[in-house]
Amino acid sequence: MVSHTSDVLIIGGGIIGCSTAYYCARAGLSVTLLEAEIIAAGASGAAAGMLASQVEAHQPDELFEFSLAARAVHAQLAETLRSEIGVDVEYRVPGVLRLALEDREAVDLRGRQKWQETRGLRAEWLDAPQVAEVEPLLKGAASWRLAGALHLPDEAQVRSPRLVRALAEAASKRGARVLEGTPVTEVVATGDRIEQVNTAVGSFAAGTVVLSAGAWSGRLASMLGLYLPVQPIKGQIVALDGLLALPQHILWSGECYLTPKSDGQIIVGSTEEHSGFDRRPTLSALLQLATGATDISARFGSLPVAQMWAGLRPALPDRYPAMGRAPGFKNLIVATGHFRNGVLLGPLTGQLMTEILCDQSPSWDLTPFQLERLAPPAHASQHR
Ligand SMILES: Cc1cc2nc3c(=O)[nH]c(=O)nc-3n(C[C@H](O)[C@H](O)[C@H](O)COP(=O)(O)OP(=O)(O)OC[C@H]3O[C@@H](n4cnc5c(N)ncnc54)[C@H](O)[C@@H]3O)c2cc1C
Incomplete structure (x- = not known):
């Protein structure tokens, strides 16, 4: 029997679940978040916390554009969290020095610099002596093999576990129920609706369920016959x-x-x-x-x-996240697969999932991240 109901039930207390909980609570929705262990127990607690859109981007694709928009959200969020709950999430903008330790790498990085500059981003090439000037620690150190560095001054960072816990705390302060030590053991659907979510401490129901259980999301999706190859x-x-x-x-x-x-x-x-x-x-x-x-x-x-x-x-196989309504279900949203950049992408993901949950059309085109693109292999049994 269902003992708790809310507008939104979020499974997973990582950066994606906690960002979604925070923005939903701010939007006035009633929220319950279920976390198997403790907040930030998963990848989000392990992450280095870099907000680095540019350093690993090889081409200006949809994910790159999304990541730039996501990076821009963090400065304001850090300020808001500081004023709402007095926590410093250590948002800083030290920039990245992408070092080329071989000439071959330098050629590749200079190519990256070109298209990023054309895109209007700050990216400058430094030769080895210039690198030592801006980063005294490297003086003499790597200079014998340093071919130069790509300097990306707008790359930023946070302390990831602090950010995730701060989001959970700020969501709780706005009325969200955050339950740690509460693993979801079963997700039960009738037809195209999730009826209830079961745990050892009781059953939960909600207007909409958000599946944001990181690497464990595929296991939970499979209980519903939903193909999610995380x-x-x-x-x-x-x-x-x-x-x-x-x-x-x-x-x-x-x-x-x-x-x-x-x-x-x-x-x-x-x-x-x-x-x-x-x-x-x-x-x-x-x-x-x-x-x-x-x-x-x-x-x-x-x-x-x-x-x-x-x-x-x-x-996910294409290394793009999956974000949006799950095909075949009226009240299920999936937000996972953020791979190497979940801390960077998490707050914007949370904002966009909140827009969907408030029945608004999302302010970013999520077509490239739709779940429909994840076609199951021909031999996989799929119920939907
Ligand atoms: C070493 C490392 C370094 C990284 N560095 C960066 C970085 O610098 N910058 C960056 O942007 N990204 C980085 N990442 C990637 C980033 O950490 C992930 O993309 C992001 O944390 C994924 O967030 P998530 O909320 O989807 O998953 P998670 O943080 O894994 O959260 C999922 C949560 O769901 C919970 N859960 C699982 N099953 C259940 C269940 N049945 N019931 C209830 N709860 C459940 C888990 O306990 C977990 O807390 C790094 C990752 C690693 C591992």
Whole structure:
């Protein structure tokens, strides 16, 4: 028997679920959020927190345009959260130095600089001596092999777990019910409607259900016969302590990135592995990250490891997220598959899902991210 009802029931307390809860609560909807473990227990708690639209973009496609719009949301959101609940989510704009450690990479990065400049974005090429000027930490360090760097001054960052928890807290303050330690065990549909969502502590019903359970979303979708091929892609990260002068920028080579954080740590990430749902850090990842970091500067090799952890990125086959109404259901929205950029894309995703939940047409064209594009393989049994 259903014991709780609300306008919106959100499954998953990562950046996507918590952003959606926050904007829905702001829009005056009644919200319940169910999180299996604790808020930010998944990929969102593991993320480095970079808001980097430009550094990994290879072409100006729809996802790139979406990510630029998403990056622009964060500054205002950080301010709003500070005034609503007094939390600093560590929004900063250090910019990225995408280092070219080989001439071949420099050619590729200069190509990227060209199309991004044509698009009206700030992207400048620095030769090796200029790199050392803007980033004194690299003086002499990598200069023997540094071919230059692409400087992207508008790339930003937050402290991801802080942002996610702040969104949950701000949503709660506006009346959302956020239930941790409440895994969804069953999603029950009758025809084209989700009737109820079951957990060990009771059953929930809602006007609309939002499935935002990250890498675990596919398992829940399959209970409904909905094809959602989300795969977990493991990423491992190391936090280093002990550097007196932190890098001024996020440093990024072809092998790893180093992000300086306000508490003096440097976060070095990250691997990309297909190893199922295992979230334990491994020795080989530590070796890989250590090699990447010391290739940038040998001095990183002597820094103490403060912590190491791993998370599972939710990835769809085309690496685009899936956002919008689920085909075949009147009251189900899916928001997942944000892969390497969920922290960046999360708040805008939450805003757009809220618009749909308020029966408005979304203010961004979500056609490229519709679920309909995910055709099941011919042999897969599908109920809808
Ligand atoms: C190492 C690493 C570094 C990253 N760095 C960045 C970065 O710098 N910038 C960036 O933008 N992105 C980054 N990402 C990607 C980003 O973390 C993800 O895209 C994003 O966190 C996905 O958010 P989500 O809310 O979809 O999933 P998650 O954060 O995984 O949240 C899903 C939640 O659902 C819960 N859940 C699962 N099953 C159930 C259930 N049955 N019932 C209830 N709850 C359930 C889980 O416990 C989890 O808390 C990184 C990822 C990793 C792993």
